[in-house]
Amino acid sequence: MENYDVIIVGAGMAGSYAAKEFCDAGLKTLLLERGRDVVHLQDYPTTSMNPWEFKYKGDLPWEVKKDIPIQSKCYACREDAAHFFIKDTDHPYIQDKPFDWLRGYQVGGKSIMWARQTQRWSDFDFEGPERDGFAVDWPIRYKDLAPWYDKVEHFIGVAGNKDGLDMLPDGDFLKSWDLNCVEDHFKSSIESAYKDRHVIFGRCAHLSEVRDIHRQQGRTLCQSRTLCQRGCPFGGYFNANSTLIPWAQRTGNLTLRPFSVVQSITYDEKMGKASGVRVIDANTKEEMEYGAKVVFVCAATINTNILLLNSKSDRFPNGLGNDSGVLGKYVAFHNYNATISGRHDGHLEFTTEGRKPTSAYLPRFRNLRRQETDFLRGYAATFGASRPDVGNSDGAGDELMANLMAPTQPAEAWGVYSQMMGETIPKESNYVSLDATEKDQWGMPLVHINIDYDDNDRKMEQDFLDQFSEMFEKAGFKDIRTATNTRVPGNDIHEMGGVRMGRDPKTSMLNGNNQLHAVPNVFVTDGACMTSVSTQNPSLTFMALSARAANFAIEAMKKAEL
Amino acid sequence: MERRQAIRGITILAVGSSLLPSCNFTGDQKASFFSNKEAKQIAAICGAILPVTDEKFKPEMSSEAFTMMAVEECYSPEEKEKYKLGLQTFMNSATEDFTKQGKDQQLEVLKSALSEGADENVRYFVSQTRRLILRNFTTTKSFMEGQRSYSMIPKPYKACIKIS
Numbered sequence: 001m002e003n004y005d006v007i008i009v010g011a012g013m014a015g016s017y018a019a020k021e022f023c024d025a026g027l028k029t030l031l032l033e034r035g036r037d038v039v040h041l042q043d044y045p046t047t048s049m050n051p052w053e054f055k056y057k058g059d060l061p062w063e064v065k066k067d068i069p070i071q072s073k074c075y076a077c078r079e080d081a082a083h084f085f086i087k088d089t090d091h092p093y094i095q096d097k098p099f100d101w102l103r104g105y106q107v108g109g110k111s112i113m114w115a116r117q118t119q120r121w122s123d124f125d126f127e128g129p130e131r132d133g134f135a136v137d138w139p140i141r142y143k144d145l146a147p148w149y150d151k152v153e154h155f156i157g158v159a160g161n162k163d164g165l166d167m168l169p170d171g172d173f174l175k176s177w178d179l180n181c182v183e184d185h186f187k188s189s190i191e192s193a194y195k196d197r198h199v200i201f202g203r204c205a206h207l208s209e210v211r212d213i214h215r216q217q218g219r220t221l222c223q224s225r226t227l228c229q230r231g232c233p234f235g236g237y238f239n240a241n242s243t244l245i246p247w248a249q250r251t252g253n254l255t256l257r258p259f260s261v262v263q264s265i266t267y268d269e270k271m272g273k274a275s276g277v278r279v280i281d282a283n284t285k286e287e288m289e290y291g292a293k294v295v296f297v298c299a300a301t302i303n304t305n306i307l308l309l310n311s312k313s314d315r316f317p318n319g320l321g322n323d324s325g326v327l328g329k330y331v332a333f334h335n336y337n338a339t340i341s342g343r344h345d346g347h348l349e350f351t352t353e354g355r356k357p358t359s360a361y362l363p364r365f366r367n368l369r370r371q372e373t374d375f376l377r378g379y380a381a382t383f384g385a386s387r388p389d390v391g392n393s394d395g396a397g398d399e400l401m402a403n404l405m406a407p408t409q410p411a412e413a414w415g416v417y418s419q420m421m422g423e424t425i426p427k428e429s430n431y432v433s434l435d436a437t438e439k440d441q442w443g444m445p446l447v448h449i450n451i452d453y454d455d456n457d458r459k460m461e462q463d464f465l466d467q468f469s470e471m472f473e474k475a476g477f478k479d480i481r482t483a484t485n486t487r488v489p490g491n492d493i494h495e496m497g498g499v500r501m502g503r504d505p506k507t508s509m510l511n512g513n514n515q516l517h518a519v520p521n522v523f524v525t526d527g528a529c530m531t532s533v534s535t536q537n538p539s540l541t542f543m544a545l546s547a548r549a550a551n552f553a554i555e556a557m558k559k560a561e562l
Numbered sequence: 563m564e565r566r567q568a569i570r571g572i573t574i575l576a577v578g579s580s581l582l583p584s585c586n587f588t589g590d591q592k593a594s595f596f597s598n599k600e601a602k603q604i605a606a607i608c609g610a611i612l613p614v615t616d617e618k619f620k621p622e623m624s625s626e627a628f629t630m631m632a633v634e635e636c637y638s639p640e641e642k643e644k645y646k647l648g649l650q651t652f653m654n655s656a657t658e659d660f661t662k663q664g665k666d667q668q669l670e671v672l673k674s675a676l677s678e679g680a681d682e683n684v685r686y687f688v689s690q691t692r693r694l695i696l697r698n699f700t701t702t703k704s705f706m707e708g709q710r711s712y713s714m715i716p717k718p719y720k721a722c723i724k725i726s
Contacts, residue, residue: 050714051701052622058697061635178721223715354719391710393696396611397669404612404700405709410725 004030004255005557007277007292009262009307012109014526014542015298016240016248017152021550023248027557030290031248032260034282034299035105038084038112040242044231046080054079073491074102076113081229084113093302094435096450100490101302107258108241109300110493113229116205116237117358117537118158119380120149120169124368125534128423132367132376135330135426136502138531139512142169148544156238156543157214159222160203168200168363168536174208176201177356181347182385182414187360189475196368197471199383202361205238205540217243224355237357259283261442264311265295265320265522273521274320280442294521294553294562297499298546301331301527302432305498306447308509308524309434321516324506327499329431331451332533334494335379335422338461338484340468342477344385344414351387351410359384362418364535366463375459379422380535381468387414416477420464423535425456426497451489494538496530514549521562525549595634595642603653604629604691606661610668612695621702628698629691648687655684 006022008015011033022029037043051057058079060072071077071085086103093101104110123142129135146169153171160173179187179201187199206222207214214220219235219242228237235242248254259282266289268275276291297304305328311320319327359382366378389408393400430452434445465482472480489495502508505517510529516522525546527538556562596604608625621628633645652675653660660668674680675688699705706712 048714050703051706051712052703054701056632056636057628057701059632059636062638063635065636066638177719181722184722224719225715227714349725350722351725352719352721353723354716356719356721391700393700396672396692397613397665400612401614404705408710 001276001289001291002030003276003291004028005292006030006294006296006553007032007290008296008298009277010034010109010297010299010303010526011107011240011245011256011258012104012298012300012526013111013114013240013244013539014546015296016108016111016244017543017546018296018298018525018550019248019254020155020244021547022554023251023253025554026251026253027554028253028255029248030255030257030292031245032262032277032279032290033105033107033109033256033258034261034303035086035107035258037107037256037258038231038241039107040231040235040239040246041233043241044233045083047227047230047233049080049230070100071102073100074493076229077102080227081113084229084231090441092440092446094438094446094448096448097452098488099449099451100488101449101495102490102493103300107245107256108239111239111539112231112241114239114493114539115537116228117361118153118156118160118203118205118540119361119363119536120171120203121145121534121536121541122167122169124167124364125532125536128377128534129532132371134376135532136500136504136507139501139503139508144512145541145544145548148548149540151547152540152543155213156205156243157207157211157219158203158540159206159208161201163198163200165198165200165363167365167368171203173203174206174211176203177208177358179360180352180385181350182344182387182416183360183383185344185347186383186385186416186471186475190362190471193471193474194365197362197365199360199362202358202382204358206357207234207236217247219243222357224357226355226357228357261444262299262307263287263442263444265297265307267311267313267315267320267519269313269315272519274519282442285442293557294523296546296550296553297522297524297528298526298542301495301498302447302449304524304526304528305331305432306434306444308499309432310445316518321509321518321522323518324508326428326507327509328433329428329498330426330500331430331432331495331497332424332426332530333451333489333496334492334533334535335424335453335457335460336419336492337422337453337457337487338464338482339417339419339486340465340472340480340482341415341417342472342480344416344475344477346476347414351389364423366460366467373459373463375456375463376425377423377456377460378535379420379460379464381418381420381464383416383418385414385416387411416472416475418468418472420461421492421535421537422457422460422464423533425454426500426532427454432498449490451495453489494527494533496527496533496538499524499528500531501529502531513552514545523549523553595646596630600646600649600653601626601630602661603649606668607672607688607691608695610665610672611692612699613665614699618708619699619702619704621698623698625695625698629694632694632697633690644683645687645690648681648683648685648690651681652684652687655681
C-alpha cells in the first residue's frame with residue numbers, strides 16, 4: 001500500500017487549495033479525483049473557437065443532450081462547454097424531490113465553469129444561526145477566517161472595490177470594472193432612498209491587473225472575452241487547473257491520480273483514527289488502498305456526504321464520525337427562484353462598449369441588523385443594466401436580408417434585471433441518504449436527495465419581488481415584470497451542509513478546524529462543512545476554510561498531534 | 563397564387579394533417595431522414611426566406627444543409643416528428659409546387675404558414691426553419707466580422723460612452 005502524509009479526496013477548488021498548502025509545506029500529498037485530468041491550456045478544446053467554428057452553432061446534438069437532461073439545465077452547459085459536465089446517465093441518483101444535481105467530474109471540478117463570484121462572509125452570516133435560532137452556532141467567526149480570505153484572494157486574484165460595508169468585508173482587491181451609467185443611476189437612487197441598501201460591483205475572481213504572484217502562476221490579464229466556461233488561455237479568471245494544481249505539482253510533492261472513485265475512508269479501530277482510503281479505479285474498476293496520516297474530504301457537498309455515509313465500520317455503523325446522527329442532514333442551498341426585469345427609458349444618449357465579466361451586486365439588507373419580517377434571514381441580488389446593439393431580423397426574402405445587413409443600433413431602451421440569491425434554512429428534513437440496494441457502476445450506493453423549498457423561502461421570494469418592484473419604481477424603471485418558480489433546488493449549484501461544523505459533537509460533525517469531532521485526522525472543507533449558507537456565493541469561503549484547515553493540520557502534524 | 567388562395571391552402575392542410583399517419587423516425591432512418599423531394603422543398607424555403615446572393619456572405623454551410631443537419635442531429639425524436647409532419651403537411655397541402663412558384667408567391671405562402679390560423683405543425687416547421695436559417699447566417703464569419711464587428715477579444719470595456 002502506498003502511503004502519503006496527506007490524502008485529499010476531490011481536485012476541485014477546495015481540494016486543490018488544500019493540496020497547494022500541503023505541498024508548499026513539504027508534505028507528500030495524494031490528490032484523488034474521480035474524473036479525468038484537465039491540463040490547463042492543453043485540455044480546453046473550444047477555448048479559441050469562433051462562433052462559426054461550432055458545428056451546431058451553440059446547440060447540442062440529441063445524442064449528447066438525451067444523456068444530460070439535468071446538466072443541460074445549467075446556463076454554461078452548451079456546445080462550447082458541455083464536455084466539462086458529467087453525463088447524467090452514467091451517474092444516476094434518486095430524486096425523492098426534484099433536485100438538479102449539477103456536476104463536473106474532472107481535475108479542477110466546477111472551478112472550470114463556475115460563475116467566479118467571490119464575496120466574503122461577515123459576522124452577520126457567522127452569527128446568524130445563533131441570533132436567529134436555527135441550525136447550530138458556527139464554531140468560528142469572521143476574525144478567524146479573515147486572514148485566510150486575504151491569503152486566498154491574494155493568490156487567486158479578486159477584482160473589486162473597497163466598499164466599506166460591514167455586511168460584505170473588503171479585501172486586498174485588484175481594480176474593479178465600473179458600473180455602467182444605469183447601474184450607477186440605480187445605485188444613487190437606492191442609496192438615497194434607503195439607509196442600508198447598497199449597489200456595488202460584484203467582486204469576481206478575474207485578473208483586472210496582474211501582480212507578481214499571478215505572473216508566477218503563468219497567468220495574465222483577463223481579456224473580457226466572457227468565454228470563461230471553456231477554460232481561459234490567458235488564465236484571466238481563477239480555476240484550479242491554471243493555478244493551484246500546477247503550483248502544487250512544481251513542488252514535487254503532489255501525486256495527482258485522476259479516475260479514482262473513493263469508495264470509503266478506512267478506519268483503524270486500534271488507533272482510533274482514519275488510516276487511508278479505499279479507491280476504485282474508474283476505468284478498470286480495480287480496487288486499491290492508500291494510506292495517510294491525514295485525510296481531507298473535498299469531493300463536493302453531496303459526494304462528500306456519500307463518502308462519509310459509505311465509510312462504515314464497527315465503531316461507526318452509520319457513517320464515519322456520525323456519532324451525532326446528523327450526517328447527511330441539514331442540507332441547504334441558495335434560493336434563486338425569483339427574478340425581476342424592466343426597462344429604463346433614461347440615459348439614452350449613452351451606451352457601453354466591450355464586455356465585462358460580472359455585474360452589479362446588492363448585498364443582503366433584509367433582516368440584517370434586526371428581524372423585520374415574518375421570515376428568517378434575507379437575500380442578496382445581482383443587478384444588471386444593458387443596452388445591446390440590436391439588429392433587425394424581421395421580414396422574409398430580400399427584406400430580411402436588407403434588415404440583417406443594416407447597421408445595428410443601440411436598443412431603444414436599457415434592459416434592467418435582478419435575481420435573488422436567498423439564504424435557505426438548514427433543516428433536518430432536507431437531507432441526503434444512501435439507498436440500501438441500488439448501486440452505480442462502481443458499486444457506490446445511489447444517493448437519495450430529499451431537499452425542497454419551504455414556507456420561509458416562499459415568503460422571501462415574495463419579499464424580494466415586492467422590495468425590488470419598489471426599488472425599480474423609485475429608479476424610474478418601467479414595464480416591470482416578475483417571475484418565480486423558475487428553478488428547482490440544486491440549479492443554483494450551491495448545495496451545502498450535511499457534515500456541518502459546530503461546537504457540540506452531539507449536534508454537529510466537525511469542530512472549528514473542520515476536523516471530524518470523532519476522527520480528528522479527517523477534515524471536511526468543501527460545501528458539506530457549512531453550518532448555514534448565507535447569501536454569498538460560497539466558493540471563496542470553501543477555499544479560505546480549506547487553507548485554514550490545511551495549515552492547522554500542518555502545524556498539528558509538526559507537533560505529531562495527528 | 564393569390565394570398566387568399568395561399569391561406570385557403572394552409573387551412574386545408576390543417577384539416578389534412580390530422581389524417582396523416584403518425585411517423586416513426588428512428589433507427590436507421592437517421593442517414594436519410596429527409597427524402598430528396600423534402601430536401602428540395604427545404605432548400606426552396608430557405609432560398610425564399612433568406613436569399614443569399616452576395617457571394618461574400620455565403621454561409622460556410624448552406625442554409626438548407628445546416629437546417630437539415632440541425633433538425634436531424636439536434637432535435638428530440640418528438641421535435642423531429644413534429645418538424646417532419648409540418649413539412650409533409652406543407653408539401654401535401656400546396657395547390658402548386660412551392661419550388662416552382664415565383665418569389666412573391668413563395669413569400670405569401672410562407673407568411674400564411676406563419677399566421678395565426680395556420681396549422682400548428684406547419685407553423686412549427688416554417689418558424690423552426692426560419693430560426694435555423696437565421697442562426698446559421700448570423701454566426702457566419704463574414705457576417706459576424708463584416709457586419710457585426712465581432713472580435714473574440716473585444717475592445718476594452720467602457721461602462722458609459724456617449725452615442726455620437
